[in-house]
Amino acid sequence: MADRRDRPYLRHRPDDRAEEREDRLTSVTESNPDIEISRRRLLGTVGAAGAAGLALGATGGALVHSAFDDSPAGAAGASGSLASLGATHVAFEGEHQAGITTPLQAKGHVLAFDLAPGAGRKEAAALMRRWSDTARLLMAGKPSSGADSGIALDAGPSSLTITFGFGHSFFERTGLASRRPTALDPLPDFSADRLDPQRSNGDLWVQIGADDGLVAFHALRALQKEAGEAARVRWQMNGFNRSPGATAAPMTARNLMGQIDGTGNPKPAQPDFDKRVFVPAAGPGPAEHAWMGGGSYAVVRRIRMLLDDWDKQSLAQQEQVIGRTKATGAPLTGGTETTKMALDKIGPDGKPVIASNAHARISAPEQNGGAAMLRRPFSFHDGIAADGTPDAGLLFICWQADPLRGFVPVQRKLDRGDALSVFIRHESSGLYAVPPGPRDGEYVGQRLLEG
Ligand SMILES: C=CC1=C(C)c2cc3[nH]c(cc4nc(cc5[nH]c(cc1n2)c(C)c5CCC(=O)O)C(CCC(=O)O)=C4C)c(C)c3C=C
Ligand SMILES: [Fe+2]
Secondary structure, eight states, X not given: OOOTTTXXXXXXXXXXXXXXXXXXXXXXXXXXXXXXXXXXXXXXXXXXXXXXXXXXXOSTTOBOOOTTTTSOTTSSOTTSOOBHHHHOEEOSSSSSOTTSSSXXXXXXXXXXXXXXXXXXXXXHHHHHHHHHHHHXXXXXXXXXXXXXXXXXXXXXXXXXXXXXXXXXXXXXXTTXXXXXXGGGSOOOOOTTOOOOGGGSOOXXXXXXXXXXXXXXXXXXXXXXXXXXXXXXXXEEEEEEOOOTTSXXXXXXXXXXXXXXXXXXXXXXXXXXXXXXXXXXXXXSSOGGGXXXXXXXXXXXXXXXXXXXXXXXXXXXXXXXXXXXXXXXXXXXXXXXXXXXXXXXXXXXXXXXXXXXXXXXXXXXXXXXXXXOOEEOOXXXXXXXXXXXXXXXXXXXXXXXXXXXXXXXXXXXXXHHHOGGGXXXXXXXXXXXXXXXXXXXXXXXXXXXXXX
């Protein structure tokens, strides 16, 4: 490996120093099971406040001990040290790919590629190997192996995650149709769909998330370059979330309608979490689908919010649409954000307090035979549309072991009578098989492409 002085653009290199390696601990919390942070950083930043706060980025921007105190000026910021936001590193290898249970990041890019005409299994395997090599480096805060653009110069890994998936069409293109799981069958049509085929589906899907915009864009450019002649971008969407540390304490995200969004998500500590979100490592299902053991299915929808119409509603009307308060996210039946909704409670007017068409009621697992999904969205804003309204909304991304037991039944029900539906428009859609996390030296999807 090149000396840091030879390559001043080298950024955070967690494996360079034994001391740093020793200090590493794997912080497994309810919300961030795959984030690795240094014990020294924990002590140096949050101390008694605990790991969860740091992992969620609520450090108040404190500068901490750096592995680069002796690094040349510019290699890790003017002071030679990285804030915890920059230093946080998410592992590329693991049972599951990163970017599924990782806490929401502040910046995101989601994009789909189509394999180039004439490219097949061999080219796809080579591409996945190149992309995985690049993701491994960038997620560790290192430059890409080719001519690095320098866009992320000075920054640490910043919780970068890169997640790869395969669309339905990938399997024909690569001659692997017999190994395509039935869970990847196209989603049914929904009456409210206004889908743009150019911005839907695709052979390959990539999700990039980071807590720094330049780190995220750097990864985007690197992966686009690595695609070379093998694949072309079919569509790309850019999103954002609140920055870590923006709120006094870590809290559930808000969307562009101002609602607390994510409360009802299954929690990693719950006993059925894995069953709901990840394909079991050993079956069920035919052996030819075993490559997906430990993987998950992502449903991706660009959902436009009709914000001018939404903003005309009174606060009470907005809260009725969801069934929760805007300020705290508590159910309209009382309590705090985490209080269970009392769906049977009747108000003085003889009607359910949480209306029969309230979004949170209709989408609740108990109303859908237990169907549940892990929602992990980004907001988007692409300026003003031709009609003068904001082209903004939710890049809705949800994760499940089987879309027929997650997204599909819930969306079917929402499609029939969700009070929110007049304020949103589904504009694009994709369903992707996201293989398990790679082992050391493996590339994502190797068990499919070489199995
Ligand atoms: C088919 C799945 C879903 C789509 C599409 C969807 C769109 C969508 N949702 C909101 C805002 C909120 N959703 C909330 C809860 C909620 N939504 C879904 C599913 C879809 N939402 C589920 C499964 C749940 C959880 C239900 C539960 O377990 O109780 C909430 C309430 C807070 C929360 O639990 O997260 C809000 C707010 C928007 C704005 C939107 C499309 C733009
Ligand atoms: Fe929702």
